[in-house]
Amino acid sequence: MNENRKKIETSPYKGVRDFYPEDWFIEKYIFSVWHQTAERFGYSEYSSSPLEPAELYRAKSGEELVSEQTYTFTDRGGREVTLRPEMTPTLARMIAAKRRELTFPLRWFSIQNIFRYEQPQKGRLREHFQLNTDIFGVLGLEAEVEIISLASAILKNFGALDADFEIKINSKKLLEDLFVSFSISAEQAKKLSQILDKKEKIGRDVYEASVKDLLGGKAGEVIYTLDVNDRLRERIEGTSSMKNMEELVSRLEAVGVRNLSFTPTLTRGFEYYTDIVFEVFDTDPANRRALLGGGRYDNLLEIFGADPIPAIGFGFGDVTLKDFLAGRKLLPEYHAGAALYLCRAGDTAYEELVRFADRLRKAGLGVTLDLSGKKVGDQIKIADRLRISFVLCFGEEEIKSKKYRVKNLKSGEEKILREEEISEFIRSYS
C-alpha cells in the first residue's frame, strides 16, 4: 500500500452522479411509478447492455453525433463501441433480431441509463436514467392514443394535475404538407426543420432572421402560419395529415387526455420519426422544459435490412422529472428499508439477538441489528439518524419475560407485544 499513498479524489467522474441511499430512494421511487404504470398498461420490461456497436448510431444519426456527442471508443479487438446515447436503436435492433419469434402488437418498456458526452449543466448530465415505452406493430391511431395516454397516466400517478403539464403534439407529415403548400423544396424543408428544432434555444430574433435567410420573400407568411394555428389549419385543410391530427386530438379527449396543444413548430431532433411527434412540458414558467418526448417511427428496422414494422414510443428522463416533482412537493420523504432497529441491552449474547432478528425477518420484517456496541440511548439515536421508524431493546429481561416493548420513534407511542405480534404490528404502519 505504501507505494501508492498519493491521494485519490473522492468525487465521481465529471457529469455523473453518486447515489447515496437518500438519493437512490428518490430514483427508486421514480422507477417504481414508471414500472408500475407501464405494467398496468400491459407493457413488458426488457433490458440490454449500455455497450453497443458504434455503427448502430451512425446509420441514422451520422458521423457528427457519434463522434462529438457520444462516448465512442475502440476496444482491443478493434471494435468500435458506443455507450448508448438513447434506447430506441437498441430496441429496434433487438426486435429486428427476433422479429419472427416475437408476438405483435408488442408493448415493451425499459428503465435504463443512457450516456451523452456534453457539458454538464442544470438538467443535462453525462448519464441519466430514462423510461422508454414503445408499441411495435400498430399502424392506426390507437397506438398514438395509448402511448400518449400512458405518458399522461404516469404523470398523474406521480400526483401531477392536468394543469401541471402540457402535451404538445405535431406531425412531420403535416409539416411536409405545409412546406409543399409554400413550394418549399425538400432541401429547404430539411433546413427549416432544423431551425424549428432550435427555435426555443436561439430566441425569437435569431429564429426569424434564420427563416428569412433561408426562404427570402416567403419567410414572413411561413412564420405567421406557424404561429397562428387557425391560419395553418385553413392552409392545409382537407389534407390527410391535418385530418389525422384532428382525429388524434378528438380521440385523446374522448379518453380523458385534455391538456393537449397542437404545436406546428415541434420537430424533435431524431431523423427516424415519420409522423406524429409529441413532447410533454412542465407548465411552471421557471421550468419550461420537456419532461418527455417521442413519436412515430415506422421505418427504423430498415437499417437492419428487415421489413419495416410500424412503431411509436417515448423517452422520459429522470433529471427533469425530479425537478418537476420537487417543485410541486411530490417527492416522498426518505425512510430506511428496514422498519425495526434491534437494540442490544447490556451484554446479551450477540447470537441471541441474531436468532431473534432472524425469526422476525422470516415473518417478513426488516430488522437492523445494533453493531455499534454503544449504550442503548446512543443506539436509539443511531436508529433515528438512519430513519428507522421502530426500536426494540432486547436483553436478559426480554429473554425471560418473552414480552417486547416496541417504540415508534416518530410518534413516541410504545406497545408491549408478544414475539408473534411484532411483525404484523410494525407492518401495519407502512
Added chain:
Amino acid sequence: MNENRKKIETSPYKGVRDFYPEDWFIEKYIFSVWHQTAERFGYSEYSSSPLEPAELYRAKSGEELVSEQTYTFTDRGGREVTLRPEMTPTLARMIAAKRRELTFPLRWFSIQNIFRYEQPQKGRLREHFQLNTDIFGVLGLEAEVEIISLASAILKNFGALDADFEIKINSKKLLEDLFVSFSISAEQAKKLSQILDKKEKIGRDVYEASVKDLLGGKAGEVIYTLDVNDRLRERIEGTSSMKNMEELVSRLEAVGVRNLSFTPTLTRGFEYYTDIVFEVFDTDPANRRALLGGGRYDNLLEIFGADPIPAIGFGFGDVTLKDFLAGRKLLPEYHAGAALYLCRAGDTAYEELVRFADRLRKAGLGVTLDLSGKKVGDQIKIADRLRISFVLCFGEEEIKSKKYRVKNLKSGEEKILREEEISEFIRSYS
C-alpha cells in the same frame, strides 16, 4: 434513409447480453430476492455510475489489471475513464467522500452491472450484474457473522438447501502466521499466495511443481500442511489468527450457519483484503464454481488519504447464480406483468375499451388492451402467447348488461362478474 441501406448487425456487442422480457423476468426475480433479503437485514441501497476515473483502480490493482482487464479509455477532456470492473472501490470512494456525515456502523448494498474485458466463456461475460453488500465501521467478528449469515440467507431465500452450497472460509492473517512458521519471506509469501489463488485453475501437478520451484526443500511440508487442516491447526495453534477463525466458525454455527469449510488455500485475488476471506461454492460436481466471494478489507480508505474504517463485504454475480438455480429447478416460470387481456368484440368503439381498461387499472389491475384488430379467437391466442393469465371480451353486450365473463386461460375456469369484482378476483390468483 436510402444512402444508409447497408445492413447493420442485429447481435449485441461481443460478450454482453440482450434481455428480452422472458430473460429480464429471471434477472428481476434474482434482483428481487437479493434486494428483499438485504433490506430484511437492514441494508440500504446505494448506486453510482459505471463510469469511474481510472486512477481509482490503479491504486490497488496496478497498471496491468487496468490496461488489460478493464475497459479504459480517454475522454475528449483528456480524462482516463474506466467502466467499473467491481463495486468495492466505488463504495470506498463514496464513503470516503462523506465519512463525516454518514452514520456508522453502516450497512449498504447495491445491485449493479460491472464490466471486465475478457474472452467470453461459460459463466464469464464482459458485463454481468452483481449484488454487493458491505458493513463499514465494525472491527469485531459480529460483522463477519452477519455478512456470512446474510449470504447464506440469500441462498436459502432462493430455495437452496444447506446441502446445495458450501461456505469456504480462510484468513489472510492466518496464512501469514503459517508462512512465518515456515520462515517463508514476505516476498515468497506474496508469490505463494498468487499460486494458491490459481490452484484450482492450474491443476494439482502444476500447483505442486510451482510451490517446489518457489520454496525448494520446504515445499513438501508446506503443501501437506495446507492439505491437512489438523496438521495446520497444530502448527499455528494459539495464534490469534487461529483463535479468531475458530471463534468465527463456532459463532456462525450458533446462529445456524453450518455448511462451513475452513479452506487454508483460499486467498481471493484482490489485494485489499486484510483478514477473513470467504467464498460460497455450488456443491454440484458439474458446477464447482464460486457463487459469491468476499472478505474483510480494513484499510481501503487509505487510498483517499482518509483514516481507515474497518469493512467487510461480498460480491454475488448473476451468471453463476442463474446456472445454480437452473440446475436445481429453482427459477420461476415466466408470466406477463399484466394479468388481464382485454379483447375487443365486434367493432366496439376503441375509446369505450380504453375507458373500461383505465378503470380496472385504477383498481390495481394490469390490463393489456387488444390492438391487433383480429378476430376474438385470435386475440385470445395472442394473450396466451404473451403469457397473460386472464381474458375478458368486451363488446356491446357487456356494455349493456354490465356483466363480464372472465376466463382463466390456464385452468379454463370462467366466472361472470360485475366490474367492481374483476380486479380483486384476478388479483386473488397472484
